[in-house]
Amino acid sequence: MYEKLSRKFYKKNAIDLAKDLLGKYLVFREGNPDKSNCKNNLLIGKIVETEAYMGFYDKGAHTYNGRRTERTEVMYGEAGYAYIYLIYGMYNCLNVVAAEKEVGQAVLIRALEPIKGQDKMSISRYNKPLSDLNKKQIKNLTNGPGKLCKAYNITRDLNGEDLTKNRLYICKNIAHKEKVSIIEAKRIGIDYAEEAKDFLWRFYIKDNKHVSVY
DNA sequence: ACTACGATTAAA
DNA sequence: TTAATCGTAGTC
Numbered sequence: 001m002y003e004k005l006s007r008k009f010y011k012k013n014a015i016d017l018a019k020d021l022l023g024k025y026l027v028f029r030e031g032n033p034d035k036s037n038c039k040n041n042l043l044i045g046k047i048v049e050t051e052a053y054m055g056f057y058d059k060g061a062h063t064y065n066g067r068r069t070e071r072t073e074v075m076y077g078e079a080g081y082a083y084i085y086l087i088y089g090m091y092n093c094l095n096v097v098a099a100e101k102e103v104g105q106a107v108l109i110r111a112l113e114p115i116k117g118q119d120k121m122s123i124s125r126y127n128k129p130l131s132d133l134n135k136k137q138i139k140n141l142t143n144g145p146g147k148l149c150k151a152y153n154i155t156r157d158l159n160g161e162d163l164t165k166n167r168l169y170i171c172k173n174i175a176h177k178e179k180v181s182i183i184e185a186k187r188i189g190i191d192y193a194e195e196a197k198d199f200l201w202r203f204y205i206k207d208n209k210h211v212s213v214y
Numbered sequence: 215a216c217t218a219c220g221a222t223t224a225a226a
Numbered sequence: 227t228t229a230a231t232c233g234t235a236g237t238c
Contacts, residue, residue, distance in 0.1 A: 051221070060221070071234060089231035091222050108221055146222050156233095189221055212222095216238075226228080 001175035002027070007164050010079035014052035014098040014105035017079075018203050021047050021096065023180040025171040026112060028152045030120070043120060043152050045112030045142055047170070049204040049211045051187045053095070055104035060193035060201075063104030074160050075104045082161040082168060084154060091146030092155050096163065096170070110188075110202070112142040113210040114151075121151035144212045181206035188213065 002025060010017060023046065030041040053061040055075075062072045062085070074083045075097055083095040083106050095106040114121060121141050122130040130138075142148040149155070154168070163169050184200040191197055204211045 053221070062221080067235085069235065085221085086233060088220055088222050089233065093221060095221085106221095110221090140224095144222070150223095187221070192220085217236090218234105220232105220234090223230090224228100225230105 001173055002171040003174045004164065005080075005170045005172060007078075007080045010096065010098060010163070011100065012079075012098065014054050014107050015201060017096065017098040018050040018052040018107045018201070019182055021050050021107060021109070021170065022182060022203060022205050023047065023172075023178050025115065025173065026109065026148075026152075026168075027171055028154065028168050029166065030153065041117075041120075043117035044115040045148065045152075046115055046210075047109060047111075048113050048208040049109075049111035049202070051108040051110055051203070052098075052201040053106050053108065054201070055099075058193075058199075059196040060187060060190040060199075061104070061106075066104070068104075072104070075106050076102050077160075080163045082158055082163060084149070084156050084159040084161075086156060087146065092149040093145045094149055094154055108145060109148065110145045111204070111210055111212045112148045112151075113208065114141055124153050125151045139209075143210050 026045050028043045055063045063075050078101055079097050081097045083097055084092055087093050094109045098105040119130045142151045161168050182203050183206050185202045187202045
């Protein structure tokens with residue numbers, strides 16, 4: 001019932017991709033993807049919140065004004081690859097590269113609703129089994145860009161990972177097609193971005209309880 | 215080489 | 227409201 005998104009799906013501007021990714025499923029296989037027992041290592045979360053970073057004219061984007069460095073190189077590459085960077089010296093953020101090559105757009109994955117592997121996520125986040133977590137900790141498993149990377153054990157050594165391959169990828173549910181109501185809001189944490197800080201380029205599923213800050 | 219700071223989080 | 231924590235990017 002889950003079907004992996006194709007390269008073509010990602011080849012659109014970051015705003016459209018950010019909206020289209022809502023309600024899709026982020027899947028990560030820990031360990032060796034080729035092993036037959038890999039179902040035990042599967043982490044799945046529904047994407048409930050995203051932000052679009054639109055490249056050249058977007059003062060909030062790492063690629064603003066054509067800025068091109070070793071770090072941002074992946075953003076200028078082909079769509080459907082993971083751009084992962086370290087923020088505030090201690091948290092990783094996962095992005096999906098959008099649009100055509102050389103455009104420099106990406107979508108930040110801001111929050112997930114845990115679907116499968118919550119026990120593993122709990123260990124990664126709190127170094128404690130799920131049964132030992134309090135209500136707040138359960139709510140906070142994956143409701144932020146740094147939190148979901150911690151829960152999935154996603155770090156920068158997965159930077160540049162091809163999301164059409166078998167380790168980290170995104171699926172749609174073809175058995176159960178869900179209509180998502182999308183709320184548009186200002187992006188978070190880019191107060192320095194002048195006029196761009198007010199653009200409504202943050203998107204989340206209406207009424208979903210796993211969205212990050214309101 | 216030196217420095218300022220960030221697409222965040224958790225705790226006070 | 228604030229500290230934590232270090233790679234990145236810009237400057238010298």
